[in-house]
Amino acid sequence: MSISATVTETPRTVTPETIPAASAHRLSxxxxxxxxxxxxxxxxxxxxxxxxxxxxxxxxxxxxxxxxxxxxxxxxxxxxxxxxxxxxxxxxxxxxxxxxxxxxxxxxxxxxxxxxxxxxxxxxxxxxxxxxxxxxxxxxxxxxxxxxxxxxxxxxxxxxxxxxxxxxxxxxxxxxxxxxxxxxxxxxxxxxxxxxxxxxxxxxxxxxxxLNVWRYIERENIALPPLYYAHERDVYRRDGMWRAVGPVSEPRPTETVERRTVRYRTVGDMSCTGAVDSDATHVNDVVREVAVSTITERGATRADDRISEAAxxxxxxxxxx
Structure with missing residues (x-):
């Protein structure tokens, strides 16, 4: 016996109330x-x-x-x-x-x-x-x-x-x-x-x-070394970067020491890591700063990565x- 029948249903109107909770949730x-x-x-x-x-x-x-x-x-x-x-x-x-x-x-x-x-x-x-x-x-x-x-x-x-x-x-x-x-x-x-x-x-x-890292730090309220936020420090200019004055990072006679407001985008050695000019004193300030940056933190501030093209x-x- 064959059955040939056409069953039609009236489509339900989809409203926020009819969407299952699991479907409505989207992970960020x-x-x-x-x-x-x-x-x-x-x-x-x-x-x-x-x-x-x-x-x-x-x-x-x-x-x-x-x-x-x-x-x-x-x-x-x-x-x-x-x-x-x-x-x-x-x-x-x-x-x-x-x-x-x-x-x-x-x-x-x-x-x-x-x-x-x-x-x-x-x-x-x-x-x-x-x-x-x-x-x-x-x-x-x-x-x-x-x-x-x-x-x-x-x-x-x-x-x-x-x-x-x-x-x-x-x-x-x-x-x-x-x-x-x-x-x-x-x-x-x-x-x-x-x-x-x-x-x-x-x-x-x-x-x-x-930027993901900094947004996560902001969301999770993760503590960091204070170097990551703007602070005053004695620095000198070398190879396009502000280098900190310290016992393992002394300026040459031709390099002028300045007192500037800077922060660090990455934390390596004092002898190879540069600071950037910044007034970002809080994590939300850093997020905005990083969002408009066009160069990675290593490319901007790490002298050890500039030893060669393939360092x-x-x-x-x-x-x-």
């Missing part, structure tokens, strides 16, 4: 980025035995630590922090680092470049900067701690070398990065397989921009981030 951009980052952090902790977070006290590593705290709340962050201390850090950043460690009750591992210079494993550079000297202490600390995954706050928008990175970046037995030996990452599936001696660098905020690429291949 920050919610999506936060969810992705927390997923990555949880995946790494579940898959690896001894992860560690590279923590400098800079805004990106502070945000990653904040995300980790949210990911495992009400428990504690289930991994330690690692700082490669060059000896040229801003005192304000070190004070912030130590206060953060105490507040969260996490373990801090410190690898000191100064120790390597003292015993001859490393030598001071002619240009005075120590940032390029961080690789060996970092790799030694990873090996000593038997860390099979290292979280970092690198973002793809910072530099073209970092734009090539996977979320999980495989490093070989020597800690080096080979672009031909990276895995595809599809549908938020991350392959952490590695052999003995290898490890993985994990970048939870890889897809964030500088970041070279350091990454050798084993740094």
């Amino acid at each position: 951009e920050l919610d999506v980025l936060e969810s992705e980052a927390i997923h990555i952090i949880r995946e790494v902790v579940a898959e690896f035995e001894r992860p560690v977070l590279l923590f400098s006290g800079g805004k990106d590593s502070v945000v990653v630590l904040h995300l980790a705290a949210k990911a495992f709340w009400p428990g504690k962050v289930p991994f330690s922090l690692l700082h490669v201390d060059t000896g040229h850090n801003f005192p304000e950043v070190l004070a912030f680092r130590d206060a953060t460690v105490e507040r969260l009750g996490v373990r801090l591992e410190v690898a000191r470049v100064e120790d390597y210079i003292a015993d001859g494993r490393l030598a001071e550079r002619a240009d005075g900067t120590r940032n390029p000297l961080q690789t060996l202490p970092l790799l030694d600390a990873i090996a000593a701690g038997r860390h099979d995954a290292v979280f970092g706050g690198a973002r793809r928008d910072e530099d073209k070398a970092r734009a090539k990175e996977r979320i999980l970046s495989l490093r070989d037995e020597f800690g080096q990065w080979d672009p031909r030996n990276q895995r595809p990452e599809l549908w938020n599936l991350y392959n952490g397989r590695h052999t003995v001696g290898q490890h993985v660098r994990a970048f939870p905020i890889s897809n964030w921009t500088e 970041m690429e070279d350091r990454k291949k050798e084993g740094y981030f």
Whole structure:
């Protein structure tokens, strides 16, 4: 028996009251980025035995630590922090680092470049900067701690070398990065397989921009070192940047010291990081300032990235981030 019938229905009028609550809710951009980052952090902790977070006290590593705290709340962050201390850090950043460690009750591992210079494993550079000297202490600390995954706050928008990175970046037995030996990452599936001696660098905020970071800091009310906000400081002009006057950053006889209101977009060593003129004293001021910027923070204020066209690429291949 065949049945041929036509059933028609009168379309319902769609009003806000008839839309299911789940359909009406839309995640903001920050919610999506936060969810992705927390997923990555949880995946790494579940898959690896001894992860560690590279923590400098800079805004990106502070945000990653904040995300980790949210990911495992009400428990504690289930991994330690690692700082490669060059000896040229801003005192304000070190004070912030130590206060953060105490507040969260996490373990801090410190690898000191100064120790390597003292015993001859490393030598001071002619240009005075120590940032390029961080690789060996970092790799030694990873090996000593038997860390099979290292979280970092690198973002793809910072530099073209970092734009090539996977979320999980495989490093070989020597800690080096080979672009031909990276895995595809599809549908938020991350392959952490590695052999003995290898490890993985994990970048939870890889897809964030500088503006995303600052909007998230504003939304979450995240504390930062005071260097990130406008303050008065003695500076001098070198290579188009305002460099701070300090024991490891002395002006040359031809360079004039000025008292200016500046802030830092990124926090590296005093010997290689420049400040920018700014009157942004609060986080919402910084958000507006970053929103109209046309150059990344590393491109604007990091002398160590100007050593060569491929400075970041070279350091990454050798084993740094």
